[in-house]
Amino acid sequence: MKCPHCLNGFHSDKSRYVIGSDIDGEWSVTYEECPECGKFIIELEVSEVSGRSPGKIFQAYPKGVSRTQVAKDVPDKFADDYKEACLVLSDSPKASSALSRRCLQNILREKGGIKSGDLAGEIQQVLDSKQLPSHLSAAIDAVRNIGNFAAHPIKSTNTGVIVGVEAGEAEWLLDVLEGLFDFYFVQPAIIQRKRDELNKKLGGAGKPPMKSP
Numbered sequence: 001m002k003c004p005h006c007l008n009g010f011h012s013d014k015s016r017y018v019i020g021s022d023i024d025g026e027w028s029v030t031y032e033e034c035p036e037c038g039k040f041i042i043e044l045e046v047s048e049v050s051g052r053s054p055g056k057i058f059q060a061y062p063k064g065v066s067r068t069q070v071a072k073d074v075p076d077k078f079a080d081d082y083k084e085a086c087l088v089l090s091d092s093p094k095a096s097s098a099l100s101r102r103c104l105q106n107i108l109r110e111k112g113g114i115k116s117g118d119l120a121g122e123i124q125q126v127l128d129s130k131q132l133p134s135h136l137s138a139a140i141d142a143v144r145n146i147g148n149f150a151a152h153p154i155k156s157t158n159t160g161v162i163v164g165v166e167a168g169e170a171e172w173l174l175d176v177l178e179g180l181f182d183f184y185f186v187q188p189a190i191i192q193r194k195r196d197e198l199n200k201k202l203g204g205a206g207k208p209p210m211k212s213p
């Protein structure tokens with residue numbers, strides 16, 4: 001299994017502690033420790049006593065699955081929506097997708113420098129501007145198809161509204177946001193730090209600084 005804390009894979013070996021039975025079935029707590037990060041993964045499980053239908057599992061700890069850590073170069077207003085979208089993903093892919101769509105729209109408007117309209121049109125403008133590397137263009141383009149915008153136009157016209165999601169849509173949106181964070185915030189910040197360092201050296205040697213883009 002994949003550890004929801006650190007995302008490393010390991011061989012699962014759960015311990016089980018039975019709480020007791022109610023009208024829904026037998027309840028138990030299962031837990032195991034990730035050998036990589038040393039953290040517990042705790043689930044609550046209920047299984048029908050007959051054992052005919054599969055039980056239900058509720059992940060208790062950690063709440064939600066960790067994805068990549070958001071770099072501190074990503075402004076809070078974008079990072080906050082993303083983090084919340086990750087947090088609610090397992091409980092409500094619909095709510096997660098709504099947060100992600102709104103975040104995507106805000107990034108495209110603010111960093112993509114496009115005219116605001118509906119999300120489908122904004123995506124098209126960004127694609128037409130050719131400002132993104134091809135893998136990101138393709139990923140954003142797919143948001144419209146995976147989300148089936150044709151059947152759910154409200155996803156485009158009112159991005160934060162909670163509507164039905166297609167399989168894999170919520171995860172895809174998070175993937176897209178991670179790619180855009182890297183492109184618009186993380187990579188430029190890395191280059192800027194290197195530029196500052198270089199300019200310091202140039203200044204120390206009595207030379208003019210590098211030109212800014």
Ligand SMILES: [Zn+2]
Binds near residue numbers: 004006008034038039
């Ligand atoms: Zn772990």
